[in-house]
Structure formats: C-alpha cells, structure tokens
Amino acid sequence: MKFSIERAVLVKAISQAQSVVERRNTIPILANVLIETTDEGVSFRATDLDIEVVDRAPAQVELPGATTVSAVMLNEIARKLPDGALVQITSDDAAGRLTVQAGRSNFSLATLPREDFPALAATEYAANFTASASVLRRLFDKAKFAISTEETRYYLNGVYMHVAQSEDGQVLRCVATDGHRLARIDAPLPEGANDLPGVIVPRKTVGELRKLLDDDEADIAVSVSETKIRFATPEITLTSKVIDGTFPDYTRVIPANNSRRLEVDASDFTRAVDRVATVSSERSRAVKLSLDSDRLVLSVNAPDSGTADEELIVAYSDEALEIGFNAKYLHEIASQVDRDNAVFMFNGPGDAALIREGGDESAIYVVMPMRV
Template identity: 25%
Template sequence: MRIKLQQKEFYQGIQTVRKAVSSKTTLPILSGILLKTEENKLKLVATDLEIGIECYVDTEIIKEGSIVLPAQHFASIIRELPNQEILLSAESSNNTAQIKCGNSQFNIHGSPADEFPLLPEINSKTKFTFEQQKLKQIIEQIKFATSKDENKPFLSGGLLILENKTIKLIATDTYRLAYKEETTNNQKINLTKAIIPNSTLQELTKLLNNEEKEAEIVITDNQILFKFSGISVVSRLIEGQFPNYKQVIPDSSETEVTVDTKELLQATKRAALLAKEDSDIIKINFNAEKLIITSNAPEIGQAYEEVPISLLGQETEIAFNAKYVLEALKVITDEEITIKLSGSLAPGVIETSSEQKYIYVIMPVRSA
C-alpha cells in the first residue's frame, strides 16, 4: 500500500474510529485500526466486537493495499505530525508501515489485514432515516438515566421503539426514568423494539453532527447500524425484557407547577453546591407563587433559593437527589417545564409542553 493524504483529515478519521478500539488484550489485533484502500479513499475501521466504527478519508492512492496498525502509537504519531501531506507506505511481506511527513519519518509494526474481523453486513426491512440533529438530541435527553448495574444488563441501555410514525427512546435505572418521543418524516414503520447499549449511545452523541442531514438506521434482531456523514456505527443490541415504562409514569397529580427552565436550573445548581455534603439531597417547597429550594451541609451551612412559579392544586414539599434533577434540566430545550406531584412520597414528573414530548420521572428521597 502506498498513499498520500492530509494530516488533519487523517487524524480526524483516526479519532472517529478510535472510540471503538478494544481496551482488552484477549484479542490483540482489536487494539489496532484497519487501514484499507477502497474506491479512491482510505477506509478506517475499529471494533471491540460490541461496537464497530468505520469511516473514510480522502486519499491519493498510488498503490492499493491494507494493514492493521496499533491504535495508540499510530494515533499519537499522526497527531504530532505537522499539518502537511503524509506519505504512508505499508509492506504486506513484513506488515510494517512507513510514515513520512515533512522532515519526520516513522516505521511502525502492524498486523495482517486479513486477521482483522470484518464488520457485519446489516440487512433488514426495518430501515428508516432521521435527522442527525434530532437523533443526537433525543439520545442526550435519555442516556444519563441508564443503569450502571451490571446485574441488570437490560437496564444498561436505552429502549428504542419505532411505531407508526413515531420514534421513542426510554431509559431507567429504577431511581428515575427519561422518556422522549419524536415524529418521523412521514415514514410508517412496523412496531420494532431494541435496547441500545449505553456505550453506543455515548459514542453516537460524540459523532452525530448538529445539522439537518439525515442518518440512516437499520435494525436486525441483535444488531443496529447507524450511517451518517460518511461514518458507519454497528452495535450489538442488549438482550432481555425492558420494564413496562408506562406503569412508571403517573397518570394523575395533586400539584401542577409551571416554571422557567433556566431559572430552575440555575437555582438548583447553586443549592446543589451544599447538597453534596448531605447525600446530594435538596428540599423543594411548592407555595402558591414560588418554589423554595433548600439544602443543608451540617459542617458548612445552608442554601436557600426562590423561583417564581404558577401553581395549580395543593401546596407540597418534596426532597430529591440534586444530581438527578440537574441532569434532566440540563438537556431540556423548552423555556418552560411542568412539574407534577402527588405528595412527598410519590414520584415527581417533569414534562415539556412542546409537541415533541419529553417526560422525566424521578423518585423522591426521604429526608430528616
């Protein structure tokens, strides 16, 4: 293989796929990145067998070929090279690559490309497109609510539901539940459910662009493929039965409050500064015209915040984990939210009023 390409584009491509490089040493070749010439471009591939990422870089191909290079050292070398043209040569006879750029030259030992596992071909009738910007947003609005409990793998991902012309994404760790619903572009889809690993959701939010270009999504029984902006992400799906989320969302309330999202976020942030010293607990008192947030750090002091509200129903008081409240408020884009409560021991609900429905259910905590 002998190719010429620009350092900046090359490094961007390496960084894109590097997120899927395996950190385990059980299969050493998975700690590398596959480089393969293909149709006037250089294809880069990395996988840990749970998730695989593929992308292409514009390249001048002098001689076709392929090689697997160790990701960590290879990426470090390309990163430190000047933003100039790189000449990369690889010999299949000894699996060694030579990298030249400006006055720099490196020789790096690799592995045969035919030993690198191919990403699976994903073919399915369940295929649809969705705007990248919206897909990125709905993932960000639920991913933080996935569980870290390894004994319940079916909670460690987000449940994707496709039905008629809607896409739903739900996550829960049993202490809170995040639900997001969006309409698709007039695509009628048969009912499909898939649990996407949290690690895949995390990488998608880093790779998806904030633009209106479409992303293609293909789902099989045990895998899902996302294709966008010259990038392909293939991921396994989590097996198991996701809980019935509909039973978790309360269908009535005794107290309903409308409040400015940004004001509540800033007040909660400030109160949370002292809540860290008391198990992250904040108390919220809902009065006729304002809510009052208090937190207490016995060794340090107390915090007190007021936020104006519009209240329907009963006045009430409830305590929450401040972190759980903040994580939801940070990802809500609506100017106002509605908070629904049914006493100090029942779950609280945060909802948006926009047509694109967002619901966040959070369990209260007992406080002294």
Template identity: 30%
Template sequence: MVSIQSDGNLGQVLFASSQYKVIGVDPSEYPSIPDVESAATMTIDSHELREMIRKTGFAASSEMVRYALTGQLLHVIPEKGGGMDVRMVTSDGKRLAYIRRKHGAKDGTAPQKEIKVLLPPKALNLIDRMFTEENEKVALYIDETQVKVITKRGMVFCRLIEGNFPDYETVIPKECELKVSLNPQHFVAAVRKAALMTNEKTRAVKLAFSSGRLVVSTRSQDVGEATSEMAVDYKGEEIQIVFNPDYLIDFARATDVESVDLHLKDKSSAGVFKAGKDYIYVVMPLAVAI
C-alpha cells in the first residue's frame, strides 16, 4: 500500500520500508480555474471534432510573428430550428485548410449566438488524445478569453489566442476553369518520389497535367532530377504549376476518400483541392522554374 500525505509545500510518500519527502509549492498558490459555465455553450460529437482538428491543424502557422495564424479558427453559426453550421479553418499565409460540418437539432446543442474564436493547436491536440474510439458528446464553454472542453476522460481549460484571423471566405477562389480528379494515395506517392530529389533550397515539384495524365517532376543542380507519372481524370488544356511538395503531402495524408478534385485557373493562381464540398485546401504556387 502506498500512503501519500502533504503538509504545506512538503509532500510525503510512504511505501513499504521506503519514505520520500518531496518539496513542492503550496497548493494555495496554484491558480484557480476561472468559471466559464455561464459562457456560450455547445456540444458536438467527439468523432467530428477530432476530424476537424486533424484535417486543419497541419496548415496552422508556426511563426509567432503572425500570432493569430498560429491558432485554429472555430466558427459556429446557429441556425433556425436548433441546428448549427460548424467550421474550422487554419492558414499560414501560404495555404489554407477549411472544413465544415452541418448539424441538425438532434446532432448537438447549438450556441445561442455566433461563435468565432481562435483555439491553440496544443490544446486541441491534447483534446484529440483524450478521445477514445467510442463516439461521445463533447461540451464546449466559450467566452471572450477562454474555453473549457469537457469529455468523458476529463476537462481541458485554455486561453484563446488573441488577434484577428483573415476573412477566410474571400481567400477561397470561387472560379477555377480547370478541374482534375485524382486518387490522393497515388498522388502523394508520386509527389514523394519526385521530392526525394529536392533539398531545402529547391523544395519544389512541378505538376504537368495533360489529357488523362499527370507528370510530377523536379530538377536541382545540387541534387539531380526525378519524374513520376500517374493517371488522372482530366480532359482540359495542358497546364503546369509548381508547389511545395510538403504542402501537397500534408493534405493528401489528411484525406480519407478515394478521389479528390484539384481546381486550377493558371500557373500563377492558387490551387484548390476539394474532398467533397465541405473540405477544402487552398495552396499558393511557387514562382520558380523547374
């Protein structure tokens, strides 16, 4: 049997013939958790929240210079009849990940007013790890500065990120004339093969689309060159565009569908990947020659 006792800032652990005294901090000095029970409240399925976290988190910025972009935007719009429109968005200025899920009145509890807050990715990753394989209802209490998330396994409390997130709806291109349908697993394999011949200075791959075919290639004076081909569903004019391969791989790994659509306008405009109508990934091309 283990006995644990405390006296002020001194903790004592007794076990069989052993005794440990650990110097700590007086528990009265531990910061109290603010009450957010009266804040905006919503519930959502853990499986959906986990999906939204994982399908957007990779596109958040790691640069503290643009602090607002280090967060994951949670945008919740209440709808008539008790439903809600839940969106999560991230961007690092070079790409943007957007996912949207619609909920009926029976799918969760909608907040009384619109919510638009920036959540810290570290806190969301912790929440993700707390979820089990079993689906459950997760409660979120949100006010102007903080959020509390309650699951079956515990509670996570964190402060919101301050700052203004860009108007994501204006960033997503509305008109792209060219559309390519491709298998994300085959696509990521082709990109990885070509990316082997890149380095930090030449981290770029060229996508060359022609009727029914995609050629992924790269060329570097310091490393060499590589070419990989795959079949795609495309019947438009030939087009070439250059991207950072890591950005393409991140999205392809996050998808769980057999086909995604890539919408293009020209080699200088953003590419728009869509896995269904409610999961969108926008990535800017690179202005380099390969």
C-alpha cells in the first residue's frame, strides 16, 4: 500500500477515528486503526467492539492495499508534522512495518495484519431516514447532560430516542434522566422514521456523534435497528450498538398539575445560581429559591464555608414558596435554555419542578427538589 495525503486532511480523518479507541484494552488489534485504500482515496476504521467509526479522505493512491497501525501513534505523528506538509504513507506487509514520510521526517511503525481487525456484524435496519445536523445536535445536546453515570442502572446510561405522540402529532423524541433530573426534547418526525424502534444511544456514542454535527448545512443519514444505530455523512460513518435494556416510563415523572409559574431571564438566573453556589458544600450543593410577588431570592447556607444570597426581579404572582434544589442541576438545566426567558412550574416544596424554554413545549426539563 502506498499513498500521499495532505497533513491537514490526515489529521482530521485520523483524529475522528482514533477517538473511539480505548486507551486500555487487552486486545492489541483494538488499539489500531485499519487503513484501506480505495479508488476514491483512503479510509480509516477504528472500533472498540461497541462503536465503529469509518472516516474517508481524499488521497493520491499509488498502490492499493490495507494494514493496521497504532491509532494513537499515527494521530500524534500527524498532529506534530508541519502545516502544509504532504505525507507519504507506505506499508510493507512482509516486514510488518508502516512508513510515514513528510519532508525530512521519517517514521517506521509496527503493523498488525488487516485480517485480525474485527468488524461489527452487518444488520438489517428497520428505519432509515435523513435529518439535518442542526436538528440532531439540538436533540442530543440538550438531553445528554441528564444521562446517568450510575453503572448499575445501565439502561439510563444513554439517550432514549424514539417516536412519540405530542399534541401536534408524532415527533422524534430524545429523553435522558438520572433519576434526579430529566430532559425531554422533541423535533418534527423526519420522513421514513415512522418505523423507528425505540433505542437507547450510549453515552460514548452521543459524544462521538457530536463531532459529526458541526456543519449546520449537513444532512445525516440515520439507520436504526433493535440492536444498532448508524449515522452517516459522505465522509464519516458512525455505527454503534445500542444499550440492551428497557428505558423506564419517563412520562410518569413529568408533572402535569404544577400551577405556580415563575418566569425569569435565563442567563441572569444561570449566572446568579453559579455565583451563590460558590459557597455551597461539595456534598449537597444545595441552593434555596424563595419566591414572593415578582421577587426571587437565591440563597445558600453552608455552615462550613459561609452564606450567600442574590435577589432577582422575576414574573411571579402566586403564593409565596420556598424550595431547594441541587445547584449543579439547576445550573445545567438553565444553561440549556436558548430563549431569553425560562419558565418554571412549581407545585409544592416537596414536588418536582417543570422547566420550559419560554412558551416552547418541544424542550422540557424536570428536576427533583432537595431539603435545605
């Protein structure tokens, strides 16, 4: 195998592929990236047996072939080569070496046979549809903060993507929860997604997917089966197993009868929570919300470190209320609000609060209270 590729193109392609490689693994081949040349150029494939990324890039191919080499090592070399360099990559299967040359720099790396490289089993996808990168980014970005990190409840370690019924008809919905807070985000149902089986997209896959979604103009081809999900652009294909579990009935924890309404500037509220939480204890991170007529006081009382309070002018006309929340949870939810105002719906001091982005019902958040 022999080909030439621009350094910037190589860096972009190899960095996307190598990011799925686990730094610590007991199977040597999983630390490698599979390099294959085609008529169109070259592809870089990496996997951890749960996620597989294929990144295709233009290259001048002189001799077709394939081999595998350390993904991290090749990525480090590519990043450290001078800008604008033309990189020549040659493999010698008999010697088990890959040569990387750029200007006066020469590297010789150990390879492993391409036959040893695992591939995710092929599958039949039940639903195939196309969605814009901006729509998918909104769905996953706004939900992912609520993904649970508790391994024992593995079915909460991802974002639940499914078709749901809303007041306006069927929607594509993403939900995440860790039992303390919940995010539910809706988008118009794309054509072809009606048969989408509900799947739990793992946390790591959500992180890798984010790298495909930077271009607002890009369209992402999405394929979903009971066991796998695939996101594809002309350059990159990301295939992942989904979590084998049943997502709980999240609708039961979304408050339906909260009547006390608070409307507050989202950015002012986010910054105020961040400021008063500075003195909160690391263990509880509790902040108290004291509501009265058009007035909100955020306060923290941490015996070991001190106290803090801040007053905000808000829109609130219901009876007085005092309720406590984890400051980190409040800050994360308020940070998701894209609109000027956040709307909080409360019931009582012991009940979950519902948060919306202004009058937009397509993104709602739920947070459980705590004693303060």
